[in-house]
Structures are given as structure tokens and as C-alpha cells.
Amino acid sequence: MSSMVPELKFTTFTEIDEIYSTLNKTFRSGKTKPVAFRKVQILQLAYLLQDNLERFKEAFAIDLGRPPLEASFLELDTTISDCKVAYDRVDKWARTEKAPFNIKFAAFRPVIRKEPKGVVLSISPFNYPVWLSLSPVIGAIAAGNCVVLKPSELAPAISGLIAELIPKYMDNDVIRVVLGAVPETSKLMEYQWGHVLYTGSGRVGKIIGIAAAKTLSPISLELGGKSPVVIDAKCDFKIAARRILWGKCVNAGQTCVAPDYVLVTRSSEDAFIKALKDAHDEFYPSGATTTPDISHIISPAHFHRLKNLLDSTSGTIAFGGQTDELRKFIAPTVVKGVKDGDSLMSDELFGPILPIMPVDDVDAAIAYINAHDHPLALYCFSPDATFKNKVFDNTQSGSAVANDVLVHCATDGLPFGGIGPSGSGYHTGGFSFDMFTHMRASIDSPGWIDNFLGARFPPYTPGKLASLKRLGTKLPPRPHISANGHGLIERRSNTKWLLLVVSLAVVSIGYTRAVEVGEWARWLKRLIKV
Numbered sequence: 263m264s265s266m267v268p269e270l271k272f273t274t275f276t277e278i279d280e281i282y283s284t285l286n287k288t289f290r291s292g293k294t295k296p297v298a299f300r301k302v303q304i305l306q307l308a309y310l311l312q313d314n315l316e317r318f319k320e321a322f323a324i325d326l327g328r329p330p331l332e333a334s335f336l337e338l339d340t341t342i343s344d345c346k347v348a349y350d351r352v353d354k355w356a357r358t359e360k361a362p363f364n365i366k367f368a369a370f371r372p373v374i375r376k377e378p379k380g381v382v383l384s385i386s387p388f389n390y391p392v393w394l395s396l397s398p399v400i401g402a403i404a405a406g407n408c409v410v411l412k413p414s415e416l417a418p419a420i421s422g423l424i425a426e427l428i429p430k431y432m433d434n435d436v437i438r439v440v441l442g443a444v445p446e447t448s449k450l451m452e453y454q455w456g457h458v459l460y461t462g463s464g465r466v467g468k469i470i471g472i473a474a475a476k477t478l479s480p481i482s483l484e485l486g487g488k489s490p491v492v493i494d495a496k497c498d499f500k501i502a503a504r505r506i507l508w509g510k511c512v513n514a515g516q517t518c519v520a521p522d523y524v525l526v527t528r529s530s531e532d533a534f535i536k537a538l539k540d541a542h543d544e545f546y547p548s549g550a551t552t553t554p555d556i557s558h559i560i561s562p563a564h565f566h567r568l569k570n571l572l573d574s575t576s577g578t579i580a581f582g583g584q585t586d587e588l589r590k591f592i593a594p595t596v597v598k599g600v601k602d603g604d605s606l607m608s609d610e611l612f613g614p615i616l617p618i619m620p621v622d623d624v625d626a627a628i629a630y631i632n633a634h635d636h637p638l639a640l641y642c643f644s645p646d647a648t649f650k651n652k653v654f655d656n657t658q659s660g661s662a663v664a665n666d667v668l669v670h671c672a673t674d675g676l677p678f679g680g681i682g683p684s685g686s687g688y689h690t691g692g693f694s695f696d697m698f699t700h701m702r703a704s705i706d707s708p709g710w711i712d713n714f715l716g717a718r719f720p721p722y723t724p725g726k727l728a729s730l731k732r733l734g735t736k737l738p739p740r741p742h743i744s745a746n747g748h749g750l751i752e753r754r755s756n757t758k759w760l761l762l763v764v765s766l767a768v769v770s771i772g773y774t775r776a777v778e779v780g781e782w783a784r785w786l787k788r789l790i791k792v
């Protein structure tokens with residue numbers, strides 16, 4: 263490890279106890295409540311990154327062999343941008359919100375107070391060790407919480423750097439980093455938390471979910487899965503191939519929303535693979551095995567997992583396939599003719615291997631997707647709105663992305679999250695703020711309301727019941743259910759309102775006329791007198 267990168271020293275259990283108790287004390291003191299305090303912390307976090315870009319890039323190279331461009335574009339810039347968005351919008355996010363106007367309840371002056379949940383915990387994975395560690399911290403701080411961050415032990419250079427810099431830039435009584443692996447995370451999960459955000463594999467997600475249930479800590483799970491790509495034979499293969507190959511090769515495929523596999527019609531399989539090969543040769547003109555533009559696999563265990571999957575496939579390697587155990591390197595590899603049940607189709611790949619599964623048509627592609635867990639992302643490349651709608655309307659996934667990959671994660675204003683086995687809960691921007699915020703319902707009831715609501719008090723009488731019934735809800739007309747089971751909602755008749763408007767118009771015109779006639783009559787009278 264470079265001399266600039268600190269050694270990873272795991273946090274002891276005694277220190278974890280102290281951290282939990284200090285942060286709870288801080289939260290109870292109300293220190294994190296003023297929005298101005300939160301904004302200072304958010305800005306400090308942005309400068310933590312901006313002042314140390316070179317150290318972070320170096321740490322990325324150590325942990326993941328990550329090319330500096332990918333480190334900047336995908337993580338450092340994205341996280342700084344998240345800080346700026348939160349800094350600019352937190353005043354608005356944190357503002358007490360009025361409930362939608364409803365004449366029945368208006369007198370209560372109902373509002374939603376945006377309150378922090380308390381001391382929250384974020385457990386992050388190795389693959390995007392800056393963005394997935396610090397972006398949730400931004401949301402948690404913006405929402406006025408105290409935070410414990412547990413970054414991944416598999417990315418020791420980045421996690422160590424974060425642990426070194428957080429105390430230098432941020433309030434140590436409000437945010438702390440716990441370094442460690444399974445024992446330290448298990449210890450953390452013994453406490454009750456205002457909220458737990460877990461980002462990582464579904465396997466560990468289950469363990470964390472069970473632990474959170476024991477203390478009734480609310481939890482969001484950001485998990486993974488196999489994100490499919492559906493290719494329409496009519497799409498521009500050159501554009502589709504470049505984008506898909508980029509999404510597969512970025513961070514050596516170790517991206518939760520990486521395109522996992524491609525579903526393409528049989529007749530287009532070869533043409534699409536040719537487009538992928540052209541993109542590959544354009545990206546890596548002197549070959550993929552020597553390029554500095556591909557990250558390495560995080561650990562020997564993951565390298566061997568991927569190599570075993572590749573060795574056991576029944577598909578044919580169209581290109582790539584080179585591996586180097588010493589460098590934990592796997593070349594971008596496209597495997598053609600992959601069938602359901604293949605080793606490459608069993609689990610999320612999380613590596614630079616792209617299986618191509620030929621299908622008869624788009625219906626077969628949809629059927630395959632629906633027979634498996636809802637993915638974190640579903641990609642569809644097509645110029646045709648009918649094709650895209652067919653794919654998206656008949657499937658479920660965390661996100662539905664047409665004609666690109668990955669960039670939706672960083673698209674301002676969109677929630678990022680899975681569905682079912684790919685996760686629950688949403689983060690980034692205002693969605694992170696909401697995740698770490700308690701929406702505290704609040705009303706202030708005036709005394710005079712009992713003139714209308716006094717009937718709620720015992721002794722209960724038929725008269726009181728009838729008067730409360732008058733306040734009840736009036737439903738629209740009952741829907742007509744047709745033979746095929748579909749319901750038809752009858753349009754509510756507007757005659758009543760029309761009659762009211764017409765009568766008002768008649769009365770006001772009549773009145774004006776009457777006034778005018780009166781004026782004329784007075785004028786005539788005066789004339790006759792003269």
C-alpha cells in the first residue's frame with residue numbers, strides 16, 4: 263500500500279459503544295436541528311472530496327485498479343454534485359409541509375413536520391466505495407440526523423481514507439466512521455437505530471434485515487440482481503453496443519446496475535455481437551489485456567468465482583475470455599448462445615462477462631424476465647415506443663431505462679432503488695432526505711370545532727350518530743363491472759353544478775337589468791316632471 267494511504271485499523275467494540283452513546287447524546291442535544299448547521303456539514307463534505315481528489319484517485323487505483331477518469335466521473339464528481347444539490351435544496355426539503363386542502367379538516371391546520379429520525383447507520387459495499395458511502399451520509403445529515411458509516415473492508419484504501427478525513431472535516435460528535443467486517447457490522451446491528459441503510463448483496467441483506475427486525479430499526483435495502491437488456495432488432499446496434507459494453511466494462515462490471523445479460527432475437531444475435539466486437543476494438547485499440555482503462559476484480563475470491571462461472575458455461579466465447587490471476591484481471595468477455603440454466607445465468611455476475619441469450623421474440627424475452635427476480639434495472643434498446651412500452655408495461659424492475667445504461671443513477675430528481683429482491687427504499691437527492699426523515703403528522707385543533715364535532719363525545723345517541731354520518735364520505739357512483747371483469751367508472755353528472763351556475767347567471771343578469779330599468783324609469787319620471 264502507498265505511504266499516502268492509511269492502514270485499515272478496525273474499530274474496537276468498546277469504541278463502537280462510545281460512538282453510539284456520543285452520537286445519541288449529540289442528537290438529544292438538538293445540535294443537528296438547525297438547517298444552517300446541516301448545510302455547513304454538507305459543504306464540508308464536498309470540500310473533503312474536492313481537497314483530496316488525488317488521494318482518492320490513488321486509493322481507487324489501489325483497491326480496484328480504477329482508471330482516474332472513472333473515479334472522477336462516476337464517483338467523485340457525482341458525490342460532489344450530490345452535496346451541491348443537497349446544499350441548495352435542504353431549506354426547501356426541511357420546510358414543514360401543509361397537508362392537501364380538504365374543507366373537512368382545514369380547521370385543524372394539518373401539517374407534516376420533517377424531523378430527523380435520530381442516529382442512523384449506513385453500511386456500504388466495496389464497488390462504489392465513495393458514492394455509496396458518502397451520498398447516503400449527505401441525505402442523513404441534510405435530514406438532521408447523526409450518522410454512523412460502516413464502509414467496506416474490501417476497499418481498505420478508500421475506507422481508510424474516508425475514516426481519516428471525516429474527523430478532520432466534519433463534526434466528530436455528529437458523524438463517525440466504524441471500520442470493520444462481519445463482527446463489527448454484527449455488533450452495530452445489536453443497537454436500535456433511527457434508520458438503517460444497507461447497500462450490498464441480497465445474501466447479506468437478509469442477515470441485516472433479520473438483525474434490524476430484532477430491534478425494530480426501520481431499514482432500507484439497496485441490493486443487486488441480474489439487470490437484463492432487451493434488444494429490438496430495429497435499434498441502432500452501434501450505439502447500443504457501445505453503451506452496453508461501456509456499462510459492462512466500467513469498474514470491470516462490478517456495478518449493481520451493470521447490464522448483466524442481453525436478450526436478442528436469434529436472427530440478430532451475430533450482428534449484435536459483431537457490433538459489440540467493433541465497440542470493444544474501438545475502446546481498447548491495443549487490446550484489452552494491457553489497457554490501463556479497465557479496473558481489476560476486487561478480491562481473489564471474486565476473481566475465482568467469475569473464472570469458475572466462465573469455465574462452466576455451455577455458451578461459446580465470442581471474444582475475450584483472457585484471465586490473469588495475479589492481477590485479478592478478467593478481459594471483457596462476450597459469450598454467445600447462452601441458454602436458461604447456464605452457469606452465467608444463475609446469479610448476478612458482477613464482472614466483465616456479458617452472456618447473450620437468443621430468444622424467439624420480445625414476448626419470450628418478457629417471459630424470461632418475469633420468471634426471475636425483479637431486477638434492479640431493466641434496459642431496453644429500441645427506437646419504437648410500442649416496443650419499449652411493451653417491455654416496460656409487462657415487467658417490474660427498480661428502474662426502466664431506454665437506450666442507455668447506468669446514467670439514470672446520476673440523473674437529478676430520479677429515485678434510485680430496487681423492488682422486491684433487488685431492494686426496498688429509494689435514495690439520492692430528496693429521496694435520501696425523505697428516507698432519513700420522519701414525517702411527523704401534526705395538527706392544532708381549535709376549541710370551536712366541537713360545535714361541529716361535539717357529537718364524537720359520549721353519551722352516544724342516535725342523533726349524534728346521524729350528525730356524524732352527515733360528515734361522512736360520499737363515494738362516486740358504483741362502477742359497472744362488465745362480463746370480462748373490467749370495471750367501468752360512470753362519469754359523475756355535472757347537471758347540478760351546471761344548474762347552479764345558470765341560476766346564478768340568470769339572477770345576476772336579472773338584477774343588473776332591474777337596476778338598469780329602475781334607472782330608465784327614474785330618468786323618464788324626471789323628464790315628464792320637466
Ligand SMILES: NC(=O)c1ccc[n+]([C@@H]2O[C@H](COP(=O)([O-])OP(=O)(O)OC[C@H]3O[C@@H](n4cnc5c(N)ncnc54)[C@H](O)[C@@H]3O)[C@@H](O)[C@H]2O)c1
Binds near residue numbers: 387444518685
Ligand atoms: N442497489 C444498490 O444500490 C447497490 C449498489 C452497490 C452494490 N450493490 C450490491 O452489492 C453487492 C456487492 O457488494 P459487496 O460484495 O460489498 O456486498 P456485501 O453484501 O458482501 O457487503 C456489503 C457490506 O456488508 C458487510 N457484511 C458482509 N457480510 C456481512 C455479514 N455476514 N454480516 C454483517 N455485515 C456483513 C460488509 O462489511 C460490507 O460493508 C452486489 O450484489 C451489488 O449488486 C447494490
Ligand SMILES: CC1=C(/C=C/C(C)=C/C=C/C(C)=C/C=C/C=C(C)/C=C/C=C(C)/C=C/C=C(\C)C=O)C(C)(C)CCC1
Binds near residue numbers: 335340393517518519
Ligand atoms: C454541455 C451542454 C449541454 C448538454 C449537456 C448534457 C447532455 C449532459 C449530460 C450529462 C450526462 C448524461 C451525465 C451522466 C452522468 C452519469 C453518471 C455520472 C453515472 C453514474 C453512475 C453511477 C454512479 C452508477 C452507480 C452504480 C452503482 C453504485 C451500483 O453499484 C446542453 C445541451 C444542456 C447545453 C449546454 C451545454
